Amino acid sequence: MKIAFIGIGQVGSTLAGQLVALDHTVTIAARNPNSNSVKTALAKYPALQVASPQEAIAPSEVIFLATPFAANQTALAEVGNLSGKILIDCTNPVGANLTHGLKSEQSGSELVQSFVPDAKVVKAFTIYGFENFENNTYPGYGNLKPAMLIAGNDTTAKQVVSNLCQQLGWEAIDVGNLSMSLHLEHMTLLWIQMARVQGRGANFVWAMLKR
Numbered sequence: 001m002k003i004a005f006i007g008i009g010q011v012g013s014t015l016a017g018q019l020v021a022l023d024h025t026v027t028i029a030a031r032n033p034n035s036n037s038v039k040t041a042l043a044k045y046p047a048l049q050v051a052s053p054q055e056a057i058a059p060s061e062v063i064f065l066a067t068p069f070a071a072n073q074t075a076l077a078e079v080g081n082l083s084g085k086i087l088i089d090c091t092n093p094v095g096a097n098l099t100h101g102l103k104s105e106q107s108g109s110e111l112v113q114s115f116v117p118d119a120k121v122v123k124a125f126t127i128y129g130f131e132n133f134e135n136n137t138y139p140g141y142g143n144l145k146p147a148m149l150i151a152g153n154d155t156t157a158k159q160v161v162s163n164l165c166q167q168l169g170w171e172a173i174d175v176g177n178l179s180m181s182l183h184l185e186h187m188t189l190l191w192i193q194m195a196r197v198q199g200r201g202a203n204f205v206w207a208m209l210k211r
Helices: 010-021 036-044 053-057 069-077 108-115 130-134 155-167 178-197
Strands: 002-006 025-029 049-051 062-065 086-089 120-123 147-152 171-174
Touching: 002 010, 002 053, 010 025, 010 036, 010 062, 010 130, 025 053, 049 053, 062 069, 062 155, 069 108, 086 108, 086 155, 108 120, 108 178, 120 155, 120 178, 147 155, 147 178, 155 171
Parallel strands: 002 025, 002 062, 025 049, 062 086, 086 120, 147 171
Antiparallel strands: 120 147
Protein backbone atom coordinates (compact mmCIF):
# COMPACT_ATOMS: atom_id res chain seq x y z
CA MET A 1 0.00 0.00 0.00
CA LYS A 2 1.16 3.53 -0.74
CA ILE A 3 1.13 5.61 2.45
CA ALA A 4 2.14 9.20 3.12
CA PHE A 5 2.92 10.98 6.37
CA ILE A 6 2.17 14.61 7.11
CA GLY A 7 4.31 15.18 10.19
CA ILE A 8 7.31 13.04 11.02
CA GLY A 9 8.00 13.66 14.69
CA GLN A 10 8.08 10.95 17.34
CA VAL A 11 4.63 9.54 16.54
CA GLY A 12 4.88 9.93 12.78
CA SER A 13 8.37 8.51 12.38
CA THR A 14 7.66 5.55 14.65
CA LEU A 15 4.50 4.57 12.76
CA ALA A 16 6.16 5.20 9.40
CA GLY A 17 9.08 2.99 10.36
CA GLN A 18 6.80 0.17 11.47
CA LEU A 19 4.79 0.36 8.25
CA VAL A 20 7.78 0.44 5.94
CA ALA A 21 9.07 -2.66 7.75
CA LEU A 22 5.83 -4.35 6.67
CA ASP A 23 6.72 -3.61 3.03
CA HIS A 24 4.38 -0.68 2.56
CA THR A 25 5.67 2.19 0.43
CA VAL A 26 5.89 5.07 2.88
CA THR A 27 6.66 8.64 1.86
CA ILE A 28 7.23 11.66 4.07
CA ALA A 29 5.39 14.75 2.82
CA ALA A 30 8.11 17.30 3.53
CA ARG A 31 8.14 21.02 2.93
CA ASN A 32 11.80 20.94 3.90
CA PRO A 33 13.52 17.62 3.15
CA ASN A 34 16.56 18.80 5.10
CA SER A 35 14.68 19.48 8.34
CA ASN A 36 15.95 17.86 11.51
CA SER A 37 12.81 15.74 11.87
CA VAL A 38 13.16 14.34 8.35
CA LYS A 39 16.86 13.65 8.82
CA THR A 40 16.20 11.92 12.14
CA ALA A 41 13.48 9.73 10.62
CA LEU A 42 15.64 8.75 7.65
CA ALA A 43 18.62 7.98 9.87
CA LYS A 44 16.48 5.52 11.83
CA TYR A 45 14.37 4.22 8.94
CA PRO A 46 16.39 4.60 5.71
CA ALA A 47 13.72 2.84 3.61
CA LEU A 48 11.40 5.84 4.00
CA GLN A 49 10.98 8.05 0.95
CA VAL A 50 10.73 11.83 0.90
CA ALA A 51 8.80 14.07 -1.49
CA SER A 52 7.12 17.44 -1.56
CA PRO A 53 3.68 17.48 0.10
CA GLN A 54 1.70 17.31 -3.13
CA GLU A 55 4.01 14.71 -4.72
CA ALA A 56 3.77 12.52 -1.61
CA ILE A 57 0.01 12.77 -1.27
CA ALA A 58 -1.13 12.38 -4.89
CA PRO A 59 -0.36 8.64 -5.33
CA SER A 60 -1.02 7.63 -1.71
CA GLU A 61 -4.03 5.58 -0.68
CA VAL A 62 -3.73 6.40 3.01
CA ILE A 63 -2.36 9.53 4.64
CA PHE A 64 -1.33 9.82 8.29
CA LEU A 65 -1.73 13.24 9.88
CA ALA A 66 0.80 13.38 12.72
CA THR A 67 1.58 17.07 13.09
CA PRO A 68 1.18 19.13 16.26
CA PHE A 69 -2.54 19.85 16.44
CA ALA A 70 -2.15 23.59 15.96
CA ALA A 71 -0.38 22.97 12.64
CA ASN A 72 -3.12 20.79 11.14
CA GLN A 73 -4.95 23.39 9.10
CA THR A 74 -1.81 24.85 7.54
CA ALA A 75 -0.31 21.42 6.85
CA LEU A 76 -3.46 20.14 5.17
CA ALA A 77 -3.76 23.25 3.02
CA GLU A 78 -0.35 22.48 1.46
CA VAL A 79 -0.93 18.91 0.32
CA GLY A 80 -3.39 19.40 -2.52
CA ASN A 81 -6.55 17.46 -3.24
CA LEU A 82 -7.52 14.88 -0.62
CA SER A 83 -10.87 14.01 -2.19
CA GLY A 84 -11.67 10.35 -1.48
CA LYS A 85 -8.41 9.79 0.38
CA ILE A 86 -8.29 8.07 3.76
CA LEU A 87 -6.81 10.48 6.28
CA ILE A 88 -5.81 8.93 9.61
CA ASP A 89 -5.89 11.62 12.27
CA CYS A 90 -3.21 10.86 14.87
CA THR A 91 -3.40 14.30 16.46
CA ASN A 92 -4.82 15.51 19.75
CA PRO A 93 -5.98 18.97 20.85
CA VAL A 94 -4.19 19.27 24.17
CA GLY A 95 -4.79 22.44 26.16
CA ALA A 96 -3.21 23.94 29.25
CA ASN A 97 -2.82 21.59 32.21
CA LEU A 98 -3.77 18.60 30.06
CA THR A 99 -7.25 19.86 29.29
CA HIS A 100 -9.05 19.31 26.00
CA GLY A 101 -7.82 21.97 23.61
CA LEU A 102 -11.28 22.54 22.12
CA LYS A 103 -12.98 22.65 25.54
CA SER A 104 -14.66 19.31 24.78
CA GLU A 105 -17.15 21.16 22.58
CA GLN A 106 -15.97 19.36 19.43
CA SER A 107 -13.48 16.62 18.72
CA GLY A 108 -10.23 17.51 17.06
CA SER A 109 -11.00 15.01 14.32
CA GLU A 110 -14.26 16.73 13.46
CA LEU A 111 -12.33 19.98 13.11
CA VAL A 112 -9.82 18.19 10.86
CA GLN A 113 -12.72 16.88 8.76
CA SER A 114 -13.96 20.44 8.33
CA PHE A 115 -10.56 21.39 6.87
CA VAL A 116 -10.74 18.56 4.29
CA PRO A 117 -14.45 17.85 3.78
CA ASP A 118 -13.92 15.47 0.87
CA ALA A 119 -11.43 13.23 2.71
CA LYS A 120 -12.40 10.15 4.72
CA VAL A 121 -11.10 11.00 8.18
CA VAL A 122 -10.52 8.18 10.66
CA LYS A 123 -9.28 8.77 14.19
CA ALA A 124 -6.60 6.23 15.17
CA PHE A 125 -3.20 5.90 16.84
CA THR A 126 -3.95 8.55 19.46
CA ILE A 127 -4.67 6.92 22.81
CA TYR A 128 -1.03 6.16 23.72
CA GLY A 129 2.38 7.74 23.56
CA PHE A 130 4.79 6.96 20.74
CA GLU A 131 6.56 4.32 22.87
CA ASN A 132 3.68 1.91 22.36
CA PHE A 133 3.70 2.47 18.61
CA GLU A 134 7.36 1.50 18.65
CA ASN A 135 6.74 -1.63 20.75
CA ASN A 136 3.23 -2.87 21.55
CA THR A 137 4.26 -6.34 22.68
CA TYR A 138 3.00 -7.35 26.12
CA PRO A 139 3.89 -11.00 26.73
CA GLY A 140 2.08 -13.09 29.29
CA TYR A 141 -1.48 -12.39 28.19
CA GLY A 142 -2.00 -15.26 25.78
CA ASN A 143 -3.64 -14.16 22.54
CA LEU A 144 -4.90 -10.89 24.01
CA LYS A 145 -3.74 -7.93 21.94
CA PRO A 146 -3.59 -4.30 22.99
CA ALA A 147 -6.60 -2.32 21.81
CA MET A 148 -6.51 0.41 19.20
CA LEU A 149 -9.78 2.31 19.24
CA ILE A 150 -10.78 3.98 15.98
CA ALA A 151 -13.63 6.25 14.91
CA GLY A 152 -14.90 7.57 11.60
CA ASN A 153 -17.92 8.09 9.41
CA ASP A 154 -16.88 5.91 6.46
CA THR A 155 -17.17 2.17 7.03
CA THR A 156 -14.87 1.19 4.18
CA ALA A 157 -12.17 3.60 5.33
CA LYS A 158 -12.39 2.23 8.86
CA GLN A 159 -11.92 -1.30 7.52
CA VAL A 160 -8.72 -0.25 5.76
CA VAL A 161 -7.46 1.38 8.96
CA SER A 162 -8.48 -1.69 10.99
CA ASN A 163 -6.41 -3.88 8.66
CA LEU A 164 -3.38 -1.63 9.17
CA CYS A 165 -3.91 -1.78 12.94
CA GLN A 166 -3.99 -5.57 12.81
CA GLN A 167 -0.82 -5.69 10.72
CA LEU A 168 0.84 -3.58 13.39
CA GLY A 169 -0.22 -5.96 16.15
CA TRP A 170 -3.29 -4.15 17.54
CA GLU A 171 -6.85 -5.30 18.05
CA ALA A 172 -8.79 -2.68 16.11
CA ILE A 173 -12.03 -1.67 17.84
CA ASP A 174 -14.50 0.51 15.96
CA VAL A 175 -16.17 2.80 18.48
CA GLY A 176 -18.50 4.56 16.05
CA ASN A 177 -18.69 7.72 13.99
CA LEU A 178 -16.19 10.56 13.99
CA SER A 179 -17.88 12.43 16.85
CA MET A 180 -16.74 9.59 19.13
CA SER A 181 -13.21 10.88 18.61
CA LEU A 182 -13.87 13.28 21.46
CA HIS A 183 -13.88 10.35 23.89
CA LEU A 184 -10.68 8.95 22.36
CA GLU A 185 -9.03 12.32 22.86
CA HIS A 186 -10.01 12.21 26.52
CA MET A 187 -8.51 8.72 26.72
CA THR A 188 -5.28 10.17 25.36
CA LEU A 189 -5.31 12.85 28.05
CA LEU A 190 -5.91 10.17 30.68
CA TRP A 191 -3.02 8.07 29.35
CA ILE A 192 -0.70 11.10 29.38
CA GLN A 193 -1.78 11.99 32.92
CA MET A 194 -1.13 8.47 34.14
CA ALA A 195 2.08 7.86 32.20
CA ARG A 196 3.80 11.22 32.33
CA VAL A 197 2.36 13.09 35.32
CA GLN A 198 1.69 10.28 37.78
CA GLY A 199 4.92 8.61 36.76
CA ARG A 200 3.59 5.17 35.80
CA GLY A 201 5.72 5.22 32.68
CA ALA A 202 4.74 4.48 29.10
CA ASN A 203 4.60 0.70 29.32
CA PHE A 204 0.89 0.16 29.65
CA VAL A 205 -2.01 -0.07 27.21
CA TRP A 206 -5.77 -0.60 27.16
CA ALA A 207 -7.24 -3.97 26.19
CA MET A 208 -10.76 -5.25 25.61
CA LEU A 209 -11.90 -8.37 27.46
CA LYS A 210 -14.94 -10.09 25.96
CA ARG A 211 -17.09 -12.86 27.37
